[in-house]
Amino acid sequence: MIPQENMIFGADPWWVVLIKVVVVFVAVLLWIIFNVWFERRIIAKMQNRIGPIMNGPLGLPQTIAEGVKLLFKEDFRPARTDKLVFNLAPMLIAIAAFSSWAVIPFGGEVTIFGHTTRLQITDLPVSVLLVLAIASIGVYGVVLAGWASNGTYSLLGSMRATAQLISYEVAMGLSLVAVFMYAGSMSTSQIVAAQMQNLDFFGFETFFPSHYWLLLLPSFVTYFISMFGETNRLPFDMAECESELVSGHITDYSGFRYAMFYLAEYINLLTVSAVCTTLFLGGYSAPWPFNMIAGGALSNGWWGLLWFVLKAQFLVFSFTWVRGAVPRVRYDQLMDLGWKVLIPINLVWILFLAVMRGGIANGWFANPAMRVIVGVIVVALLAYALWPRKKEAEPDDADDEVFDAFADGYPVPPMPGQKLAAYAGIVASEPAPPSRAPSGGDPSGPDSGKSIKGVL
Known part of the structure; x- marks a missing residue:
């Protein structure tokens, strides 16, 4: 059992809460600006793009120029659109993108102007479910943008994006069930605290803090893949692929409203990276071997903020790496991966994990021979599932x-x-x-x- 933490959320004075909200809002905006430059820079190095590499020192003028262009560009709205919903959609998706950061723990307990508090705005017993609920609200911004534009490309793009987001939200939600089972809580701060303890791995005591990316590898892989589908990023950017739907649901947007969609995309990218860091990578706890130094002192105080930022930025780099190296998939492949691969595998994994943990708690596997038998069965099932099979040639009548x-x-x-x-x-x-016969000729000739x- 995980010991209950000293929950001090709700005891902060109003001025501390205000400082937290302002600092988190400004920090996320600055982090997004950095990530835009960071992504352009990495992809420019990978694909030999001239602008972000050669345009000024470190390619900074390229990013600054495009940001200023969006701010001063004409904010045009086509006449056929629904004015109220057209303006509401970008605001809805931007607000939903920021709201999840209220329950993300950046660090442990610190002292701010003599007051002890946590580097987290607030926490709830169901904080992770709150994040998933806010993410589902963001889908409405996509749907309303395509519907209000009253255009074919925009409507098709919003429908495609909605189907994709719903599919991968299901897979993402199932991947988190294993985390809840191991941590015994849905609170983000308590999940991080659970990963800082030496928990057992199916009855075997571990000598290192059990960050869940290793203990719950199938869940981590599912969540990692679902992050690309949830954020409409390559190779899953089928909602905005320029070769088919121009820009999808944002085809008719320009100027500042287009910038809000652009900003929300990068906020969502950072949000899913922060959630992955919290649930699978130990959050603000120091990684191995730094967690062995001074009895884990490097995980306390302001040190936790450093580790959290480094872990989340590494995941942002993985997004950039995949975008520059992996080609876009087809839409049927995208949906098949979500419904026919990720969801069934997670259901089987959750069932297996529940049986194993229940058996360990009730002493079913106290006999070492029983553990060996279970291990052999698991290896045999994995070998059967992963063994390459020769596809039988189907008769081609065509x-x-x-x-x-x-x-x-x-x-x-x-x-x-x-x-x-x-x-x-x-x-x-x-x-x-x-064919047309010449003048004077017979149209019904030979x-x-x-x-x-x-x-x-």
């Missing part, structure tokens, strides 16, 4: 199908597996439309029933 490209009077490209009549070596059953093969 190879013998002949496709008439001019059947309706217009040339239509063949589907995969279809063969054009001309290359199949046969004549189409219906003659092609007769060449009017020319075959497709002859035309090609």
Whole structure:
């Protein structure tokens, strides 16, 4: 059992709470500005882009110029849009992006102007559920933006984004169940405190603080993949892919309102990284081997803020790395990964974890032989699931199908597996439309029933 912490949330005077809110708001904004430059810089190095590398010292003028451009660009709204909802959508998604930071722990107890408090605005017994609820509210901003724009590309982009966000929110929520089971709490501060203890791994005592990314590796991998789907980032940016939907739900936005969507995207990127740091990477606790120094003193006080920022920034770097190295997937592959892979695997993993922890608590596996048997069964199931299988060749009946490209009077490209009549070596059953006869000629001449093969 996790000892109850000395909960001091709610005991802070109003001026301390105000200082926390202002500092967190300003710090997140500055962090976002840095991450915009950071991402451009990393991708420029990976893909040899000239602007962010060569334009001024460290590419800073490039980012500053584009930010100023968005502020002074004409804020145009098409006449066909719904004015109220069109203006409400970017504000809704931006507010939802900031709200989650109220329950994120940046560090442990510190002293501010003689008052002892925590580097966290507030905490709740269900703080993680609050974060998921706020994230689901942000979906409404996407839906309203596409609907209010009253345009085909915007509406399709919002529908596609909504389906994607809902799919990966389910997988993300299931990945957190294992964390709740191990920590015994949904409070963010208590989950971090649980990861600072030497917990057991299925009955085996660990000699290091059990950060959950290692103990709950399937849940961590699921959450890490879901972060890309939740934030519409490459390779899962199907809601805004320029090759299909221009800019998706933000096609009709410009100026400051477009900047709010742009800002919300980077805030969400940082938010999911902060939540991942809190739930899986030990939060503000020092990583190994720094946690072994001075009895864990480097995890206390203001040191925790340093470790939290470094861990979250490493996850932001992973977003940038994937964006510069991994190509975009198809939409059907995106949805199949969420519904057919991540969700079923998490359900099986949660069931397995519940049985194992329940068995350990009730002494089912006290006999070492029983542990060996369970281990062999688990390894056999994993080997069966991961063993590569040769895909059986399915009979392809489409190879013998002949496709008439001019059947309706217009040339239509063949589907995969279809063969054009001309290359199949046969004549189409219906003659092609007769060509216009020259003046004085007979429109029903001998060449009017020319075959497709002859035309090609």
